[in-house]
Amino acid sequence: MVADERQMMGLLGSRDSLLRLLEDGLAADIHVRGNRVTLKGAAADVALAERTISELLALQESGSVITPDTVRRTIGMLAAPAGAGADPAAESPSAVLGLNILSRRGRTIRPKTVNQKRYVDAIDAHTIVFGIGPAGTGKTYLAMAKAVQALQAKQVTRIILTRPAVEAGERLGFLPGTLSDKIDPYLRPLYDALHDMLDPESIPRLMAAGTIEVAPLAYMRGRSLNDAFIILDEAQNTTPEQMKMFLTRLGFGSKIVVTGDVTQVDLPGGQRSGLQVVREILADLDDVAFSVLTSGDVVRHRLVGHIVDAYERWDKQNNPAAPDEQPRRLGRPTRRSDASAAHRTPARGPQEPTR
CATH class of the missing domain: 3.40.50.300 (P-loop containing nucleotide triphosphate hydrolases)
Structure with missing residues (x-):
């Protein structure tokens, strides 16, 4: 259940464009009615879809705008195996994509x-x-x-x-x-x-x-x-x-x-x-x-x-x-003869560029 109507609009995208990306990138079936999102499928697929939607909502709460690239990267991060010694909280999609380094004229630079x-x-x-x-x-x-x-x-x-x-x-x-x-x-x-x-x-x-x-x-x-x-x-x-x-x-x-x-x-x-x-x-x-x-x-x-x-x-x-x-x-690899020839070539002074 998504309580905020604006969040739901941001999650689904214009004309459900982001919803279609979620459906293409996730194996679970996604059904939306009003402010309720229902997930169906294998337990692992449903768990991945639930985490993806939760991370996207967390990104919105931090002030980020969800874009098609954000959706693809969020799914990719959650689907990839975690690295050894990785901190799940510090390397979650919302933590990575929501880290603002520099902002200028409405544009934010972030990893x-x-x-x-x-x-x-x-x-x-x-x-x-x-x-x-x-x-x-x-x-x-x-x-x-x-x-x-x-x-x-x-x-x-x-x-x-x-x-x-x-x-x-x-x-x-x-x-x-x-x-x-x-x-x-x-x-x-x-x-x-x-x-x-x-x-x-x-x-x-x-x-x-x-x-x-x-x-x-x-x-x-x-x-x-x-x-x-x-x-x-x-x-x-x-x-x-x-x-x-x-x-x-x-x-x-x-x-x-x-x-x-x-x-x-x-x-x-x-x-x-x-x-x-x-x-x-x-x-x-x-x-x-x-x-x-x-x-x-x-x-x-x-x-x-x-x-x-x-x-x-x-x-x-x-x-x-x-x-x-x-x-x-x-x-072309450098041949020994080329290198030695370069050493034998006498240095020349400045020349006019070829016209």
Whole structure:
């Protein structure tokens, strides 16, 4: 029995669109008459349907609006087996999907999967957090939201965003303009996320004051970063030496979040990624956490998760690497003759780009 008529309308959706999703996703038969919901079927199916409806109602009570995506994710969370040592209350759909990180102009940023909530909780609980997972899992976006939240709560005095300036399999050549113009294309994803979370008019002012700094990784050397929330994005494109350099910039009152996807390494010459090495080195350190996200945590178009899975299957079939060998990227493998030829080629001065 749903006491509130508005809650019932929110549960069923416009023209019963959410009710149809519930019927498609659950094995139990759902019958609605007035404010009463009746469930029929096997005991396990009825129990799952009852929990799903209860969680959706709890989400509504917390102020969330139920959407088709909310319904699908709630069913998926409840149907999935609980992880070892998981807290059922802390990882229930209402706790995960109802956790508000940041709100701006009526839009709320929140985790959408259990692994995303674990990632957010790890950021709260640890000084250094590594978010590792495929594209679209919200690694950088959630870290940015936590950084803005910490700045607004005066837990830190500045946000520092950085990423290595490595080209993704293409050579862009010499870029025109000032130094800022040259590095902007590499840092554009970080600017895009900032514009989602802050008023665009305030960003130039905050950057001019040094409250927000966006810079390539090379600019971090020699610095000690105090009272800052520091995010290293695309960390799979760091070398082990660069990763060590970056982590040792940590100052008092600061927090570091490192994000990356170890299956998308763009380092030249088959170099091993610093993000792969660091897990072997820091795995046993206190106050350091590794959060792993999977294709099930993709929050872009649902097809993105299927694409990630398809590429993983293809890689396993065509590139059976040894366990201690870094995953190889798709495309033509680098031959020894190519690498040696690169070393023999004399360095040339700046050239005009081909027109």
